[in-house]
Amino acid sequence: MEESGLKERVIHAAEAVLDHEGSVSALHVLMQMGWLHYVHFQDWQRQLPFYDCLERSMQSTPERRARALEFFEEWARARGLECVTAQYWPKARHPGAELQITLNNDPALEALYRKVYLKPGLAARKADKIKAQASKPPDLLVFVTFQEQECSECGEKMDKGDLTFVEGRNPLCLRCADLDHLVFLPSGDATLTRRAKKHSQLWAVVLQFNRRRRVQERQGLLVTAEGLAKAEAECLSDEEQRVARRQREAA
Template identity: 40%
Template structure:
């Protein structure tokens, strides 16, 4: 038996919740499940990209243990005193579909996952700002593949860029982003202003074999927004 398994689950849940609350002034079920080692952050990202149909599929334990941890988390929150707030989770895909948490799809279970517990020490204004930020739809992420061997699962074609969709790559034309223009990283002022003006944009990343992670290459933005900002900057 591992050392972690010898620690009572209630203590592990409480420690993970306290750590997340101290770090961000709010805590979610995902924070706790990651903190106790049952959920891999990379698996969370795949779920948020729509590559996993429901979160419980990638939690590394059985449903009774998940249920036990969720009950312990709610008990901790009730005793600790944070304020409950429902947060919307949407996928990092152009469709922005609502993400599913539970295998059963039970609305009450999914609602418990969506509940964020906010520190009572924050003012009402700060709590509102924090929850508004947490509810923002995540940025779309487009990948620059390392080779051209991939094929779009919709049309069978290929391109310089792709987006993962339901565990499979899709080309920008099929997902409706082929009208956007690539803005390379490097000019922070230009990037910031174009991002603010473009109603649709996506982050472009490429995997670095040397660093073992995806790194930002630039943005896909609306051509008119880019042209307008470039014109403003030369005036």
């Protein structure tokens, strides 16, 4: 009875994620079931202390997780779902090796956890986006400081409102993070932002903590000066066409 109940939970979780997201992995299923919290997944990507492997943060016993993985794989095979392999990289200036999921770094289990299954009938553009996201490193994040602090490497004072990059639990000034050559592009112009990001070899998302709402809110991007200049030139050259298109769509 317990086995059938677990199988039902796994299938229900997998189908819910697949329907909503367009893809599903074993880690998604564990999160949907409450066996893994997204905040722990984020801390693992940031490589905080005690997060050397993700399995330390998972609920239930290893045996039940193994059975859940088996049920998930059976369900995916029965559905004939297309599979791609995800790569999990640390949120760091120099990512290095992929992150470890299992306690003993078991190759077979590591491979199972990295399988991502696609929803049948996805538009080609959506499927390509999911495949690309499965292997790309996470976005670099830069934060607007809400209080004075010091750079953990050089000791430079950072005032409230300055930008800082956090590695582990250590705040870094942009110079020590090798991001001081980037320029800030505030949110607001979606086309300019998209093009500046495309033309920048290195970029980072700028976030500011909203104390009232208790969430990090996106403020814009740090992009290269060259990438921003190219994006501005492109936007200037086709501004009339974009205005005309918006007018046609609004009519």
